[in-house]
Amino acid sequence: MNSYSIAYATLFGLGCVLAGPSGAQEVKQDPWSPSREAKIAPVTQAQLDSADKNTANFLLTNGNYAQTRFHPARQINRDTVKNLHVAWIFQTDVKESMETSPIVVDGVMFVTTSFSHVYALDAKTGQQLWHYNHKMAPVTTFCCGPNNRGVQVLGDLVYLATLDSKLVALNAKTGDVVWKTDIADPELGYSETMAPTVVKDKVLIGTNGGEYGIRGFLRAYDAKTGKLVWNFDTIPEKSVGVWATKDATGRDMHRDIAAEKAQLAKSGDPYAKLGGGVWQNPAVDLATNRIYFVVGNPSPDLDGAVRPGDNLYTDSLVALDLDTGKYVCHFQYIAHDVWDLDAVSPAVLVNVRSKDGKSIPGVIHAGKTGHIYVHDRKDCSLIRFSEAMVPQENMWVLPTKEGARMLPGANGGVEWSPIATDPDQGLAYAINLHQPMHYRVENSAYPNGKLWLGGAFTAIADEKQSGNITAVNYDTGKIKWQVKTPEPMIGGILATAGGLVFTGEGNGKFAAYNSSTGKELWSFHAGAGVNAPPSSYMVGGKQYIVVGAGGNTQVNFRRGNNIVAFTLD
Amino acid sequence: MGGKPVWFIACGVVFVALSSANVRSALAETIAEKVEVCAGCHGQGGKPIDAMTPIIWGQQSGYIYIQLRDFKRGDRKSEVMQPIASSFEKQDMLAIAEYFSSKPWPDLGQPRSAKENAERALRAEHSVGCTGCHLDQFQGSGTVPRLAGQSREYLTKTIADFRTRTRGNNPGMSDLMLATPPDDLAALEDYLAGL
Numbered sequence: 105m106n107s108y109s110i111a112y113a114t115l116f117g118l119g120c121v122l123a124g125p126s127g128a129q130e131v132k133q134d135p136w137s138p139s140r141e142a143k144i145a146p147v148t149q150a151q152l153d154s155a156d157k158n159t160a161n162f163l164l165t166n167g168n169y170a171q172t173r174f175h176p177a178r179q180i181n182r183d184t185v186k187n188l189h190v191a192w193i194f195q196t197d198v199k200e201s202m203e204t205s206p207i208v209v210d211g212v213m214f215v216t217t218s219f220s221h222v223y224a225l226d227a228k229t230g231q232q233l234w235h236y237n238h239k240m241a242p243v244t245t246f247c248c249g250p251n252n253r254g255v256q257v258l259g260d261l262v263y264l265a266t267l268d269s270k271l272v273a274l275n276a277k278t279g280d281v282v283w284k285t286d287i288a289d290p291e292l293g294y295s296e297t298m299a300p301t302v303v304k305d306k307v308l309i310g311t312n313g314g315e316y317g318i319r320g321f322l323r324a325y326d327a328k329t330g331k332l333v334w335n336f337d338t339i340p341e342k343s344v345g346v347w348a349t350k351d352a353t354g355r356d357m358h359r360d361i362a363a364e365k366a367q368l369a370k371s372g373d374p375y376a377k378l379g380g381g382v383w384q385n386p387a388v389d390l391a392t393n394r395i396y397f398v399v400g401n402p403s404p405d406l407d408g409a410v411r412p413g414d415n416l417y418t419d420s421l422v423a424l425d426l427d428t429g430k431y432v433c434h435f436q437y438i439a440h441d442v443w444d445l446d447a448v449s450p451a452v453l454v455n456v457r458s459k460d461g462k463s464i465p466g467v468i469h470a471g472k473t474g475h476i477y478v479h480d481r482k483d484c485s486l487i488r489f490s491e492a493m494v495p496q497e498n499m500w501v502l503p504t505k506e507g508a509r510m511l512p513g514a515n516g517g518v519e520w521s522p523i524a525t526d527p528d529q530g531l532a533y534a535i536n537l538h539q540p541m542h543y544r545v546e547n548s549a550y551p552n553g554k555l556w557l558g559g560a561f562t563a564i565a566d567e568k569q570s571g572n573i574t575a576v577n578y579d580t581g582k583i584k585w586q587v588k589t590p591e592p593m594i595g596g597i598l599a600t601a602g603g604l605v606f607t608g609e610g611n612g613k614f615a616a617y618n619s620s621t622g623k624e625l626w627s628f629h630a631g632a633g634v635n636a637p638p639s640s641y642m643v644g645g646k647q648y649i650v651v652g653a654g655g656n657t658q659v660n661f662r663r664g665n666n667i668v669a670f671t672l673d
Numbered sequence: 674m675g676g677k678p679v680w681f682i683a684c685g686v687v688f689v690a691l692s693s694a695n696v697r698s699a700l701a702e703t704i705a706e707k708v709e710v711c712a713g714c715h716g717q718g719g720k721p722i723d724a725m726t727p728i729i730w731g732q733q734s735g736y737i738y739i740q741l742r743d744f745k746r747g748d749r750k751s752e753v754m755q756p757i758a759s760s761f762e763k764q765d766m767l768a769i770a771e772y773f774s775s776k777p778w779p780d781l782g783q784p785r786s787a788k789e790n791a792e793r794a795l796r797a798e799h800s801v802g803c804t805g806c807h808l809d810q811f812q813g814s815g816t817v818p819r820l821a822g823q824s825r826e827y828l829t830k831t832i833a834d835f836r837t838r839t840r841g842n843n844p845g846m847s848d849l850m851l852a853t854p855p856d857d858l859a860a861l862e863d864y865l866a867g868l
Contacts, residue, residue, distance in 0.1 A: 200808065200809060219814075242734040242771065242774075242815070243739065243816055244735060244814065247805070247806075248805055250808070250815070267815070290815075291739075507852070544848070544852050546844075546847070546848040548844035548848070554843050554844065554845060555806075555843060555844075556844065557845045557848050559852075560801070560848045560849050560852035562852050563799060564800070565797075655809075657805055660798075660804050660805070663809050
């Protein structure tokens with residue numbers, strides 16, 4: 105068993121940054137770790153469909169198919185949260201960046217770690233039930249850490265996508281492999297860090313690789329067999345688009361359209377190695393049978409000279425038909441992006457106010473630009489964008505060889521971190537980074553699956569970095585409240601019916617805030633960076649909040665290997 | 674991989690001779706025997722004979738495989754390693770990579786970086802984001818190499834080769850090294866060697 109005390113947790117991670125290497129990232133745990141069976145009933149599609157109303161469980165990466173990250177339990181609330189304390193701490197075998205969203209099914213919790221490990225835990229005690237240690241292929245090619253953001257369960261199978269680009273179905277009771285499918289070739293830059301979304305016997309999965317000259321996709325695999333059902337290339341063969349000169353907010357992006365057209369005539373459409381990864385889960389609209397997701401940056405990140413055109417559908421919101429994978433609509437935020445300010449935080453389905461004040465089905469996305477974009481779900485069109493949540497300066501200056509300063513830095517704004525929403529308040533909660541950067545451009549040919557940045561974005565050493573937690577009214581675009589944090593924020597956030605939001609920081613702080621005012625009501629120090637999205641659930645009549653504390657590779661926050669669950673006395 | 678000492682050239686000649694079609698059947702059966710010739714340069718106990726030759730014992734297997742592949746393809750230039758790698762099939766390369774990866778990383782006994790230098794190195798790391806790929810404590814993973822404790826001279830030469838694009842099999846690294854001031858890179862080399 106791998107449960108430890110609060111004292112252990114607070115002592116954990118006190119290593120000095122100047123200390124030498126501690127060896128591999130895998131930490132040997134207690135050799136006595138007997139496998140037990142996870143006693144759960146098969147998860148039905150009906151359960152998943154109504155996950156937003158389920159106080160006992162946390163069934164999907166972002167809580168429900170709409171991805172609201174709003175949990176309906178209210179035992180932990182503004183009055184009681186001061187009594188929140190550690191219920192248990194589980195230590196995994198991997199001390200490296202942790203981005204998992206804990207999934208909870210009938211008192212059994214499933215968490216993942218870097219390098220694609222999966223653990224089934226007793227959600228009441230933190231006791232390990234089983235551990236799947238994926239045998240990684242020697243070749244893995246990944247950007248931003250060997251992360252894994254979690255699993256999903258349907259029926260009696262647990263679905264996992266791995267760093268070496270495989271889709272794996274595990275027996276939910278035992279952790280044994282039921283089937284395994286190759287998704288794409290890691291030698292060409294493909295990898296998986298996202299959690300699958302499973303719906304109607306389809307496993308939906310995207311791919312990483314926008315830093316390696318891949319051609320991105322979103323795919324559906326048969327949940328029972330692992331066979332490919334459909335594939336949608338996030339880069340169409342005609343990727344040029346409409347030669348847009350302004351971004352979604354109307355600002356000029358300083359494109360040299362004449363030069364791009366000359367390059368197009370010379371080299372043709374660059375679609376084959378144009379990137380367009382999908383980092384995060386699609387939202388599922390059960391009423392219309394559509395999915396909504398965002399597509400990442402073009403390859404190479406900073407050098408637009410070799411990829412003329414708008415580079416569709418990079419930096420875009422895209423909607424598809426769930427059954428067929430056929431295109432429905434898209435909206436591109438930044439055409440021909442040369443700043444890596446792409447779209448990564450998962451799309452969320454909520455009802456929003458249209459321009460004429462009617463309540464309509466909407467979809468919102470928090471961008472690296474620092475805006476929350478609000479769309480009409482019918483045709484993906486933009487209704488409004490929020491006030492900027494972070495400083496914006498010198499947009500959109502083009503990258504230079506010497507380095508051009510621009511804010512936000514290339515991590516955002518809002519990175520992959522999922523937002524949360526509170527539909528009753530009409531608020532979206534986002535965590536942001538503020539990292540002043542220089543953008544530099546270099547030119548090089550496609551490097552056969554190697555890192556292909558087309559330059560570099562470097563943090564400006566003598567400029568202070570920070571972060572914030574921001575509540576935005578998505579019906580007006582106005583910021584309602586903002587809490588500044590001493591370091592950039594990356595990981596995710598959870599809202600609850602108890603009137604709270606929970607989120608963590610790279611310095612180890614995990615806190616609860618009044619979701620209407622931003623007032624801090626409770627906090628805990630986890631000893632390692634809390635850079636993962638929290639979840640909530642109930643077992644034995646008690647509500648729990650759970651979060652990973654393992655630090656972060658991308659922003660280099662202190663590593664750890666803790667899953668920490670909290671409850672009330 | 675990458676250095677050009679006389680020893681290494683001799684190794685290459687020997688290996689190419691052994692690998693020719695006529696004598697292929699005479700190749701040693703076990704992987705340990707197959708890679709014996711490598712020790713001439715990379716060292717019997719994993720400590721390279723020459724400081725310009727990298728440590729490959731304990732290196733990430735994916736990285737070793739990709740370098741062998743790139744030598745064979747000509748994406749990475751080396752008069753020594755290209756002839757050696759050209760005879761390998763993919764399975765050979767994977768097996769060799771796994772063999773060396775499973776060996777213990779040798780301690781070259783390089784001194785720890787002075788505090789001031791280490792702080793400069795970490796500031797540079799923070800700016801460029803080296804650990805985003807090389808991971809915590811520069812241990813590497815998959816196709817990204819371990820840098821901690823690598824030969825200082827080899828690190829210096831490799832970074833210089835990235836900056837001039839003489840080493841051409843990772844233009845992303847060239848971009849990042851070109852974006853980093855030389856004084857910061859010198860501090861990083863010193864820091865990494867001492868880890």
